[in-house]
Amino acid sequence: MSDQLATSKEQEEIERAKDLVIQAITETMDVYGAAPSVGRLYATMYFVENPITLDEMKDMLEMSKPSMSTGVRALQENGMVNRIWEKGSRKNKYAAEKDFFKSFIRFYCKRWEREYKENLRAIADSQRILQEIMEDDSCDETIRKQAEDYYYQVEDSKKYYRWLERLVESFYSQEIFRHIPKEDL
Template sequence: MKKSEDMKKVEEARDVMVSALAQTMVIYGVTPSVGRIYGVLYFAEEPMSLDDIKEEVAMSKASVSNGMRELLETEMVIKVWKKGDRKDHFIAEKDFMRNFINFFVKNLRQERSLIMKANEQAKPILKEIAENSSGEASQVAKRDLESLNNSLAYFDWTMRLANALESNEIFNYIPKTEKK
């Protein structure tokens, strides 16, 4: 009898942690439901199928599948093969540092890509107006071109940061702390 009460307490403690993981993922723009899926996998003792996860998080299979796709894209979960079962199974990447780096670098690269594409579209138009117009339009176009050119330093820095994170070079400057 005592053991089942202790297991109940363990499950309650896990629920607290899963809820906290779900809430913190919101900070990074991830929905709480995706955070709950990750939390369940984080504490799972063996790989879980979509059906297993669906039961644990009380969500539809479609919602779980969409959440898993998001977690796979950021490499927070890994698809694994389970002998004797044709279903896909998943485990959580438990290294929070690795999760952060993967997520952060992906977002930095996406931000740069979006802005650089817009920059490529806007720059020729602004350059044309700055060089061939007069008056207010020319002055505004010149200021906007200067702003676009100034932003390039930021994107250069963010790509160097992303590269330092991916290569682990960042830890030469900000070392990881040892587990206690």
């Protein structure tokens, strides 16, 4: 077998190996709320060594430039793609975030922060209303008791949101990795 034929076969095997990972990433990107085309975009960019333009992405994936732009913007918002400035280049270039730990932290912590902040704010507002009812001596005792029950029910739920807040902080501070280390494989 000639060296060129062997190299060609090996190159095909490399492409097959890449395709397996691209397909798996594409299929699991729905966890991040991404459409399959956006998942495929990220997965393809994951294997690109240097930052590329939207035009280069469009050519690689045979997608329209508006679709590329929308997909890249969604990936940027989720911290999975970064815009890269290159001296002398007039076009924006992009690179996939290859550190899955960073992607995970950016994506999930942003959502978890929203969850605990919105819910703690709603609980505080709710408890102010319920407190007024509980303190209103002219209010029916049954209604006051119901307000009190709801007050303590939502008070109990704050444990979860405060825990979630601490969890987010443990990711941002990297403290989580002292308890669940990144394995060096």
